Amino acid sequence: MSETLGDLFAKAGRRFPDNVAIASLGRERTFAEVIDRGWRLAHALRDRGLPAGSSVAAMLGNRVESLEVYVGLALGGYTAVHVNDRLTAAEVDYVLTDSGAAGLVHTDGASPVAAQLTGAGALRAWLAIDDAPPAGAESFDAALDAADSSPLPIEADVEATALIGYTSGTTGFPKGVLVSHRAVVNCIKLVPFAYRLPLQGHAAFPGGWSFVSGLWGVIFPHFYTGGTVSFIPGATPDEWGRHMAEHRSTFTLGLTPLIPGLMAALREHPAALDSLQSVLHSGGPLPPELASDLVDLIGDRLVETYGMTEVVGPITITNRSDWRGQGAARDIFESVGRPLPTSSMRVADAAGATLPVGEVGELVISADTMFSGYHGQPEKTAHALRGDEYFTGDLGYRDEAGYYYLTGRAQDLIISGGANVYPAEVERVLLLMDEISEAAVFGLPDDRWGEAVSAAVVVAPGATLDEDAVRTFARGQLAGYKKPVHVFFVDQLPRNSGLKVMKHVLKEQLADAAGAHDTEGATA
Numbered sequence: 001m002s003e004t005l006g007d008l009f010a011k012a013g014r015r016f017p018d019n020v021a022i023a024s025l026g027r028e029r030t031f032a033e034v035i036d037r038g039w040r041l042a043h044a045l046r047d048r049g050l051p052a053g054s055s056v057a058a059m060l061g062n063r064v065e066s067l068e069v070y071v072g073l074a075l076g077g078y079t080a081v082h083v084n085d086r087l088t089a090a091e092v093d094y095v096l097t098d099s100g101a102a103g104l105v106h107t108d109g110a111s112p113v114a115a116q117l118t119g120a121g122a123l124r125a126w127l128a129i130d131d132a133p134p135a136g137a138e139s140f141d142a143a144l145d146a147a148d149s150s151p152l153p154i155e156a157d158v159e160a161t162a163l164i165g166y167t168s169g170t171t172g173f174p175k176g177v178l179v180s181h182r183a184v185v186n187c188i189k190l191v192p193f194a195y196r197l198p199l200q201g202h203a204a205f206p207g208g209w210s211f212v213s214g215l216w217g218v219i220f221p222h223f224y225t226g227g228t229v230s231f232i233p234g235a236t237p238d239e240w241g242r243h244m245a246e247h248r249s250t251f252t253l254g255l256t257p258l259i260p261g262l263m264a265a266l267r268e269h270p271a272a273l274d275s276l277q278s279v280l281h282s283g284g285p286l287p288p289e290l291a292s293d294l295v296d297l298i299g300d301r302l303v304e305t306y307g308m309t310e311v312v313g314p315i316t317i318t319n320r321s322d323w324r325g326q327g328a329a330r331d332i333f334e335s336v337g338r339p340l341p342t343s344s345m346r347v348a349d350a351a352g353a354t355l356p357v358g359e360v361g362e363l364v365i366s367a368d369t370m371f372s373g374y375h376g377q378p379e380k381t382a383h384a385l386r387g388d389e390y391f392t393g394d395l396g397y398r399d400e401a402g403y404y405y406l407t408g409r410a411q412d413l414i415i416s417g418g419a420n421v422y423p424a425e426v427e428r429v430l431l432l433m434d435e436i437s438e439a440a441v442f443g444l445p446d447d448r449w450g451e452a453v454s455a456a457v458v459v460a461p462g463a464t465l466d467e468d469a470v471r472t473f474a475r476g477q478l479a480g481y482k483k484p485v486h487v488f489f490v491d492q493l494p495r496n497s498g499l500k501v502m503k504h505v506l507k508e509q510l511a512d513a514a515g516a517h518d519t520e521g522a523t524a
Helices: 005-015 031-047 065-075 089-099 108-114 140-145 181-195 213-224 237-247 256-268 270-274 288-301 378-384 423-430 467-477 503-514
Strands: 020-024 027-030 055-059 079-082 103-107 125-129 161-166 176-180 202-205 228-231 251-255 278-282 305-308 313-317 343-348 361-367 389-398 404-409 414-416 419-421 436-446 450-459 486-489
Touching: 005 031, 005 065, 005 181, 005 213, 020 031, 020 065, 027 031, 031 065, 031 125, 031 140, 055 065, 055 089, 055 108, 065 079, 065 103, 065 125, 065 213, 079 089, 089 108, 089 176, 103 108, 108 125, 125 140, 161 181, 176 181, 181 213, 181 313, 202 213, 202 237, 213 228, 213 251, 213 278, 213 313, 237 256, 237 270, 251 256, 256 270, 256 278, 256 288, 278 288, 278 305, 313 343, 313 361, 343 389, 378 389, 404 423, 414 436, 414 450, 419 423, 423 436, 423 450, 423 467, 436 503, 450 503, 467 486, 486 503
Parallel strands: 020 228, 055 079, 055 103, 079 161, 103 125, 202 228, 202 251, 251 278, 450 486
Antiparallel strands: 020 027, 161 176, 305 313, 343 361, 361 389, 389 404, 414 419, 436 450
């Protein structure tokens, strides 16, 4: 395979020139327009002294120009450094320095942060998609208007880095994940098969550009297949449902917190189901009871998957037959499916040996879409990438039919009185309580048991709850040693820019408070 990301985009532009590639905030761009402006960006960067192969940071919000940026960087042979637009100036400075970015392109929403960057003066190109660019930045539109639009030779090694995506960093600094042209192109061509995308479809996309997985998981695959990605961030259930019905959407994405809203949207606008072919669930475990309700509503349209930044795309998947009751999974509503034909997965013990069916261990992956390593961190690369396998740090098990199940992160495992407690299992049970809207479970030091199961919960609006009620409910659903010993009520859970709960922050904040709690028998 000798195709680069730029090659893939250029071919799509020739094949679907008049199709609408992107719609956002009442504006549209056709494929031909995106390609034309992409070439202009490539020339503009050349004109500012950035040769092909340079790294250019992209910190983008929901604008049609955002697609032009990624297409232009790929056409020009640049390495795109994805920067979450929710980051602070200090965090962005770290990413720019760590990646060695020589240029930066950002949208107007990121201008206040960009204006505070200490390293902006060292950039050779700084383009702002903003009517009033920050001091020191140039207008993106003006730069493109003055640039040539003729195609340049697309020359890049397929193993060269096409993208650098930074992990969320729930502890410490984030790591730069190096994604080759080979890996991202393989993913883009895999996703239409995995997610059942039709040719020239329409995606109602409630997400944005903040997360790098949205690029290769939704936006780029629709470009490859001639489809339209329509951005509807912050849409109410009524707006979401009406949009899908009016535009005959074939695909939508339901992040875990958005699933209730999606269900409300489809109940209000059932006509959307006439065209909707796939509903991708993403963004953390979906409680099995909610998954069952969702399937009752949408049938076999649900696509459940498991993946991560390092493996660039989906690893496991569910089939339509799974939701029709024709699969052999122990519990399909708790499973993330089986490995795709482009990957394999096993469960390993602490020594790396494969564990038998049903035993919990670390999930280890081999895939055609594997990342190339962590930027500038050979020790961490060697720890995670061993041969052709990636050791994920995620815990789970496999059933007799080859379906996989997640039980949590290895670093989050709680060992209480010698027994393993998986936080995801306890969190799932706590979220069954109507009074609880969010929950995070973690271990705190305990003199008698080693670690005490602890839970931080956010009470649902208008509800009242006390610690004993939480413990009693958990005890009715779980073995005694799994129920929370400590229950803390918080206004909100601390999350990083990737929206992942920072449990290390909860541990630091609540460790002292735990001493005031009555540490009842954790194995009662």
